[in-house]
Amino acid sequence: MKDVVIGFLGCGNVGGGVWKLLEGFQKELAHRDNLSIRVKRVLVRDVNKARTCAVPRELLTTDVNDVINDPEISIVVEFMGGEQPATEYMIRALRAGKTVVTANKVAVALNWHRLQAAAQEHGVGLYYEASVCGAIPIIDTLNHSLQANRIQYLMGIINGTTNYILSRMYEKGEDYSAVLEDAKRLGLAEPNPASDVEGYDAAYKLSIMSSLAFHARVPFSKVYVEGITRVTAMDIACGKEMGYVLKLLAIAKRDGDNIEVRVHPTFLPGSHPLAQVNGSFNAVYLKGHACQEMMLQGRGAGDMPTASAVVGDIIHASVADVHVHPTFANTPDADAILTFEDNWTSRYFVRISAVDKPGVLAKVAGWFAKENVSIATMMQKGSVEEGRVPLIFITHEASEKAMQAALAAFDPQICTVDSMIRVEK
Amino acid sequence: MKDVVIGFLGCGNVGGGVWKLLEGFQKELAHRDNLSIRVKRVLVRDVNKARTCAVPRELLTTDVNDVINDPEISIVVEFMGGEQPATEYMIRALRAGKTVVTANKVAVALNWHRLQAAAQEHGVGLYYEASVCGAIPIIDTLNHSLQANRIQYLMGIINGTTNYILSRMYEKGEDYSAVLEDAKRLGLAEPNPASDVEGYDAAYKLSIMSSLAFHARVPFSKVYVEGITRVTAMDIACGKEMGYVLKLLAIAKRDGDNIEVRVHPTFLPGSHPLAQVNGSFNAVYLKGHACQEMMLQGRGAGDMPTASAVVGDIIHASVADVHVHPTFANTPDADAILTFEDNWTSRYFVRISAVDKPGVLAKVAGWFAKENVSIATMMQKGSVEEGRVPLIFITHEASEKAMQAALAAFDPQICTVDSMIRVEK
Numbered sequence: 001m002k003d004v005v006i007g008f009l010g011c012g013n014v015g016g017g018v019w020k021l022l023e024g025f026q027k028e029l030a031h032r033d034n035l036s037i038r039v040k041r042v043l044v045r046d047v048n049k050a051r052t053c054a055v056p057r058e059l060l061t062t063d064v065n066d067v068i069n070d071p072e073i074s075i076v077v078e079f080m081g082g083e084q085p086a087t088e089y090m091i092r093a094l095r096a097g098k099t100v101v102t103a104n105k106v107a108v109a110l111n112w113h114r115l116q117a118a119a120q121e122h123g124v125g126l127y128y129e130a131s132v133c134g135a136i137p138i139i140d141t142l143n144h145s146l147q148a149n150r151i152q153y154l155m156g157i158i159n160g161t162t163n164y165i166l167s168r169m170y171e172k173g174e175d176y177s178a179v180l181e182d183a184k185r186l187g188l189a190e191p192n193p194a195s196d197v198e199g200y201d202a203a204y205k206l207s208i209m210s211s212l213a214f215h216a217r218v219p220f221s222k223v224y225v226e227g228i229t230r231v232t233a234m235d236i237a238c239g240k241e242m243g244y245v246l247k248l249l250a251i252a253k254r255d256g257d258n259i260e261v262r263v264h265p266t267f268l269p270g271s272h273p274l275a276q277v278n279g280s281f282n283a284v285y286l287k288g289h290a291c292q293e294m295m296l297q298g299r300g301a302g303d304m305p306t307a308s309a310v311v312g313d314i315i316h317a318s319v320a321d322v323h324v325h326p327t328f329a330n331t332p333d334a335d336a337i338l339t340f341e342d343n344w345t346s347r348y349f350v351r352i353s354a355v356d357k358p359g360v361l362a363k364v365a366g367w368f369a370k371e372n373v374s375i376a377t378m379m380q381k382g383s384v385e386e387g388r389v390p391l392i393f394i395t396h397e398a399s400e401k402a403m404q405a406a407l408a409a410f411d412p413q414i415c416t417v418d419s420m421i422r423v424e425k
Numbered sequence: 426m427k428d429v430v431i432g433f434l435g436c437g438n439v440g441g442g443v444w445k446l447l448e449g450f451q452k453e454l455a456h457r458d459n460l461s462i463r464v465k466r467v468l469v470r471d472v473n474k475a476r477t478c479a480v481p482r483e484l485l486t487t488d489v490n491d492v493i494n495d496p497e498i499s500i501v502v503e504f505m506g507g508e509q510p511a512t513e514y515m516i517r518a519l520r521a522g523k524t525v526v527t528a529n530k531v532a533v534a535l536n537w538h539r540l541q542a543a544a545q546e547h548g549v550g551l552y553y554e555a556s557v558c559g560a561i562p563i564i565d566t567l568n569h570s571l572q573a574n575r576i577q578y579l580m581g582i583i584n585g586t587t588n589y590i591l592s593r594m595y596e597k598g599e600d601y602s603a604v605l606e607d608a609k610r611l612g613l614a615e616p617n618p619a620s621d622v623e624g625y626d627a628a629y630k631l632s633i634m635s636s637l638a639f640h641a642r643v644p645f646s647k648v649y650v651e652g653i654t655r656v657t658a659m660d661i662a663c664g665k666e667m668g669y670v671l672k673l674l675a676i677a678k679r680d681g682d683n684i685e686v687r688v689h690p691t692f693l694p695g696s697h698p699l700a701q702v703n704g705s706f707n708a709v710y711l712k713g714h715a716c717q718e719m720m721l722q723g724r725g726a727g728d729m730p731t732a733s734a735v736v737g738d739i740i741h742a743s744v745a746d747v748h749v750h751p752t753f754a755n756t757p758d759a760d761a762i763l764t765f766e767d768n769w770t771s772r773y774f775v776r777i778s779a780v781d782k783p784g785v786l787a788k789v790a791g792w793f794a795k796e797n798v799s800i801a802t803m804m805q806k807g808s809v810e811e812g813r814v815p816l817i818f819i820t821h822e823a824s825e826k827a828m829q830a831a832l833a834a835f836d837p838q839i840c841t842v843d844s845m846i847r848v849e850k
Contacts (some may be wrong), residue, residue, distance in 0.1 A: 021573060021715050032572065032752050034638055050843030062803035128568065135716035137562070139572030144849065147457065148446060148736030215457055273722065274703050283717075290446050290733035291560035297698065298716065308715035311573035322746045327457050 002035050004318045007067035008042040009089055010079035011060075014103050016053035017303030018077065020309050023054075024217070025311070035318050041067045041086040051088070068093040075317055077310060078102040087111045094118035094126065099323065101313045103130035103306055109204040109220045112211070116325055125323030127313035132205045133158055133282045136298040137312075142212040149288030153253040155424065158205045160280035161189045161196040161358075162228050162248040165424070166236070166265075167278040170245060175233050188280065198227035199263040202250045204278045210252035210261050213286065214338075217328040218252070218261055221345060222340040225347035226264035235351060235419050238381050238392050239267045244349070245275040249424065251402050253344070260341040267423040347423035348395045348403050353388040354415035363390070363414055371406040373398040394423060429743045432492035433467040434514055435504035436485075439528050439555070440467070441478035442728030443502065447504045450736070460743050466492045493518040502735060503527040507547055510699040512536045514719075519543035519551065524748065526738045528731055534629040534645045539634070540552035541750055550748030552738035558583055558629045560730035561723040562737075567637040568751060574713030576638040578678040580849065583630045584828050585705035585726045586614045586621040587653050587673040591661070591690075594704040595670060599647050613705065623652035624688040627675045635677035635686050636713065639763075642753040643677070643686055647765040651689035656848050660776060660844050663806050663817050664692045668701040669774070674849065680767070692774050692848040740767035771827050772801070772848035773820045778813040788839055789816070796831040798823040816840075819848060 008015050022029075022037055022339040029035045039059065047060040061067070066088065068076060076093040078100060080086040082113045087107045100116045102108065108115065108128045119126040133156070142151070157163050161183065168179045180197065183189035194202045203223040210218040228248050236246050244267035268275045273295050277283040282300025287293050299305035301422055317323070328339060354360045361378075368375060377394040395403070407417050433440050447454075454460045464484065472485040493514065494503060501518040503525060505511040512532045515525045520543055527533060533540065533553045544551040554564040558581070560574060562733050567576070582588050586608060593604045605622070607613035620626045628648040661671050669692035677686045681774070693700045696722050702708040707725025712718050724730035742748070761785055769799040779785045786803075793800060802819040820828070832842050 017715075025573060028575070028640075031754065034752075075497060134582075135571075135713075135719060137566050140565065140570045141562050143563045144741055145737050146560075146733065147740045148733050150453070273701065276698065288560075288733065290442075290729045290736070292724045292727070292730050294721075296719075297719055298719035302717070304715045305717050308571065308573050308713065311715070312570050315572045316569055319749055320747070322744070323743055327459075329456065377534060 001030060002318065004037045004074060005040050005072045006037060006077055006080065006314065007070060007073040008038055008077050009064065009067060009086070010081070011042050011044050011053070011055060012079060013303045014306045014310065015079040016051065017307035018079070019053040019055055019306065020036055021307040021311050023119055029315070033315055033319060037314060037318065040073055041070060044069050048365050065091055067141040068096050068098065073098060073365055075099045075314060077314065078104055080104065081106065083110050087115070090115060091118045093122055094122055094124055097122050097124060098286065099127070101127045101310060101317060103305055103310055104154040105131040105201070105204040105208060111248070112217065112405045116156035119323070120325055125317045125320065126325065127317050128208070129313050130309035132208050132304060133284065133300040134298070135308040136282055136284065136296050136300060137309070138209060138296055139212065139283050140294060142209065146288055146291055149290050151254065151289045152289065153251070154209060154213055154284055154286035155274060156206070156209065156250045156282070157247050157274055157277050158250050158284065158300060159202045159248060159281050160282060161193060161195055163278070163282070164188050164280050165197070166228060166231070166248060169231070169233060169236050170240060171235060173233055176228070176231055185350060189278065199225040199248065202248060202263045203276045206250035206252060206263060208262055209284070210259070211328065212260055212326055213252060216259060216338045218259060222261055224262035224264065224342065228265050229243050230419070232419065235349070235421060237352060238379070239349060242377065242379065242392070242394065243270050243375050244268060244336060244423065245270055246405050246421070247274060249274070251424070254340040257338050258341045259338055260344040262344065265421050267421055269425060270424070343399055343401045345397050345399050347425070349421040350393045350395070350407070351418045352391050352415045353418055354391050356384045356387055356389045360414055361391070364410070367409050368393070368395070368406050370409065371402040373402055373406050390418070426455060427743065429460055429462045429499060430465050430497045431462060431500040431502055431739065432465055432495060432498040433502050433504065434489065434492060434511065435506070436467050436469050436476065436478070436480060437504060438728045438835055439731045439735065440504040442732035443504070443821040444480055446729065446732040448735050450831070458740055458744060460740065462739060462743065465498055466495060468492050474592045489514055489762050493521050495521065498523060500524045500526060500739060502739065503529055505529065506531065508535050508760040510534055512540070513725060515540060516543045519547055520826060521701050522547050522549060524550035524552070525733060526552045526742060528735055530556040530626070530629040530633060533667070534632040537642065544748070545750055549757065550742045550745065551750065552742055553633070554738050555731050555734035557633050558709065558725040559723070559727060559735040561707055561709065561721050562727060562734070563634060563709050563721055564637065566721060567634065571713055571716055574715050576679065577712045577714065578676070579709055579711035580699060581634065581675045581707070582699055583675050583707050583709065583725060584621055584673060585707060585844060586618060588707070589613050590622070591656070591671055591673060592601050594597055594656070594661050595665060598658055598662060601653070601656055601658045622654050623742040624650040624673065627673060627688045631675035631677060631686055631688055633682070635708070636753065637751055638677060639679045639684055639732070639762045640752060641684060641752050643684060647686055649687035649689065649767065655844070656690050657844065660774070660846060663776060663804070664774060667804065667817070667819065668695050669693060669833055669848065671846070672699060674699070676849070682763050683766045684763055687769065690846055692795050692846055694850060697850070719826065740812045768824055768826045770822050770824050772822055772850070774846040774848050775820070775832070775834070776842055776843045777816050777840045779816050781809045781812055781814045785839055786816070789835070792834045793818070793820070793831050795834065796827040798827055798831050815843070
């Protein structure tokens with residue numbers, strides 16, 4: 001039996017979940033993996049705060065050195081969240097020869113090079129399955145199972161809060177702000193939901209996933225981010241009528257040395273596997289040159305699903321004698337030059353309010369045509385109000401720059417652009 | 426750079442796919458994993474046979490010893506299929522100190538203990554991701570990512586041929602035999618499709634998956650197997666009308682020390698994630714006590730998807746310094762006693778032809794009630810023919826034994842049972 005002594009940095013919901021999971025799983029750990037895992041110290045802000053998990057008082061400390069300098073502790077598990085001080089604590093732990101397991105997407109996305117360099121320099125492991133999509137084994141799948149693939153693209157529903165909101169708007173025709181308030185009340189959205197609804201949470205995760213998928217460091221700063229705050233019930237209803245479902249998608253595509261990474265509301269055909277992923281479920285759909293299409297779906301958040309990934313990593317780290325780290329193609333010594341593309345192509349859903357006069361449609365079509373944007377479908381929705389009528393267009397594939405240029409040329413005297421939403425197939 | 430020399434046992438479609446994948450992937454292997462992988466010898470039946478892949482003639486041999494006794498070869502990759510001689514060759518390779526990577530579900534399902542014992546005894550690895558569901562990383566997910574879970578159940582669509590047939594029957598109302606002939610013509614069913622349509626292919630895979638999920642050796646012989654050969658267009662149409670989709674499901678459930686494993690046609694509600702998995706896609710839906718619900722979906726067959734899994738294993742085996750093997754709870758030295766349950770509970774779809782007379786329904790309901798099988802829904806379908814009318818029942822949860830007893834008691838003078846299909850939620 002191998003005795004593994006670990007320390008926690010932080011003990012909020014996920015930390016509590018990990019404590020609970022480990023507590024009830026010792027028999028299985030012994031039998032399956034010949035392991036005994038013991039939590040020795042737990043860093044908290046306030047030792048007197050009431051906690052949902054039964055961590056004994058004497059394990060708690062407010063001094064990080066009690067965790068990262070304890071010679072008996074071999075694995076430090078970080079649940080603090082946020083970039084700092086989590087990153088510095090993890091680097092100190094790695095330098096002290098301890099393997100780090102983290103659920104912290106922000107720290108990994110922003111400081112991956114520093115964390116990995118510290119791990120490699122000191123011959124220890126850095127594990128972060130829980131940082132992306134909770135229990136879904138997307139990190140391990142990209143790092144190991146799909147290692148023999150050139151991943152061409154991945155698209156994910158990787159934020160449960162926004163998927164819950166959009167699913168309800170789709171099913172019940174409700175307004176964004178009403179559903180958001182309800183989600184807050186139900187604990188499905190944070191009191192300050194900005195990071196979720198503005199797309200940043202998804203962008204951190206996309207930076208991590210796409211780096212592993214493309215074996216290229218994809219910085220968070222290169223991710224185009226657009227949230228769901230401007231999405232309207234009207235857009236969702238129009239899309240629904242045309243057979244589309246609106247999702248906040250995280251999209252990463254690689255074509256040769258070009259990489260595009262973006263998070264934005266996206267219409268998907270109702271028959272797409274991601275279109276069926278509802279409520280607080282997460283899913284990642286990807287295509288590799290050998291594996292072809294694949295989708296992983298599951299619980300992307302929650303104490304126990306996230307604890308499932310954390311404890312999986314702890315077991316993995318305890319059993320592994322060699323810690324394997326990914327190689328990126330755009331580190332200084334790499335053999336590939338990668339560029340990040342902000343002029344991607346897409347199809348587009350455009351909703352406008354146009355003056356109800358003959359010849360207007362020809363004008364609008366002309367503005368699109370001037371930029372080589374070609375129309376696939378047009379639908380008039382509802383009736384004339386204040387002399388204007390809502391028109392919906394879905395375009396064929398066009399470049400983002402051309403689309404933006406076309407919309408900028410629209411004459412507000414003739415029509416105004418109410419929304420522009422990208423469409424994937 | 427680590428040079429890895431490997432040998433093939435067999436070189437059919439999957440072997441050819443692996444050759445092709447390795448050939449075009451050397452640059453990535455070098456960069457990502459610091460590996461160079463070279464195929465040195467390839468065992469074939471006939472060195473003169475024309476091949477789709479460009480294996481040089483001088484690598485081919487008809488003598489297995491050229492592969493398993495070559496001291497330079499460290500990994501033997503087996504693509505022969507079937508129990509023998511594949512199993513004996515793999516055991517000889519393991520005993521010769523070579524790690525084995527296999528795509529052979531039959532050999533693994535039937536001789537796992539012997540293979541694993543040989544691998545452990547000689548300190549080498551045994552990898553079999555490709556033996557179940559092609560590119561889908563279900564083995565690695567069960568073995569590693571979900572290690573911190575008690576898996577409660579898994580349900581899979583793990584045979585592409587039958588899923589293609591059932592999907593077409595569902596969508597177009599076609600008859601089983603017509604679709605089967607068409608599938609043969611299209612290369613989607615074997616000339617002799619027995620192993621697929623009778624459920625054995627799925628049962629081998631279920632034996633492997635459930636063994637890993639439950640950390641208990643689930644022998645192939647314990648799997649209840651019923652294929653799709655008796656499925657009718659009429660049953661599928663009736664189910665469809667009631668909101669159900671018919672799939673050949675592989676189901677494994679664990680409740681305490683009881684395990685049930687079964688492969689049979691199953692109705693699923695149209696809203697179930699597995700109900701949306703169509704054509705030749707495979708998917709596994711599972712639930713763990715920590716991870717909750719999860720689904721992995723992808724290409725379960727085909728040269729390149731299977732090669733994706735094989736080469737993933739070769740890379741994994743080349744990089745790993747320690748080869749980890751699963752522990753089963755029902756080996757002689759284990760701490761758990763497991764029983765295999767053949768009296769599971771389910772809901773049931775029953776279609777009968779009943780004499781069109783007053784009082785018949787009361788009689789049928791009485792036969793169900795006598796065995797404590799309670800009816801959830803009843804539907805009359807179509808009109809009276811030759812004095813008999815088709816009736817469909819869907820029951821509440823009932824035990825398999827009770828259901829069988831109820832059906833056995835039906836009086837053929839009053840009604841005949843045309844079909845009985847299990848229903849999952």
